[in-house]
Amino acid sequence: MSFHHHTLLIGAGLSALLISATAIAQDGPSFKCSDKMASSVEGLICKSPDLAKLDQTLAAAYSAAQKTAGNRANTLKAEQRGWIKGRDECWKSDDQQACIRDSYNQRIVEVQAGYGLVAAKGPFTFDCGSNGSISATFFQTDPSSINATYKGQQAFMVAVQSGSGVNYKGQNESFWEHQGEALVTWGDGAKQMTCKKKT
Structure with a gap:
């Protein structure tokens, strides 16, 4: 095998790896999933494409809100920390998936409305x-x-x-x-x- 051909193969392999990593990032939540999360709300979000998508939506809204928050930036951070604690309480719920979904839907709407992201x-x-x-x-x-x-x-x-x-x-x-x-x-x-x- 010539050196040039070998380099092409490595390049193709790398780009395939990058494509699959990008696909995972888009399908998964905004945070990094790990095995340590298995028995937690974050673990449930990692396993559910629907909940992961909601997490991505909230992450985008939160990022946009940070740009419009101005002197309310610290309030936004504190609200988000409080919300995460509340979301994690869904672990105790009889219907964990529904609890997490409702929690995300409520927070997405709150961030969009509260920080001028919608009409x-x-x-x-x-x-x-x-x-x-x-x-x-x-x-x-x-x-x-x-x-x-x-x-x-x-x-x-x-x-x-x-x-x-x-x-x-x-x-x-x-x-x-x-x-x-x-x-x-x-x-x-x-x-x-x-x-x-x-x-």
């Missing part, structure tokens, strides 16, 4: 009569989301499937909008309020 409409004011008023900004995330403020408290809510209108759900809040009217529950066990959109 927003509002804020709009909804008059809740004797209960005061609610301010809501709507974000074109997927699924859509809102950031609402009521009596000085903020709540971030994500759209869930509903028969008519759009139903947004947060931790202890819900905001169901239909034809300029919103049915709002704010707080655990709170009574539902009917609020009308101010034009």
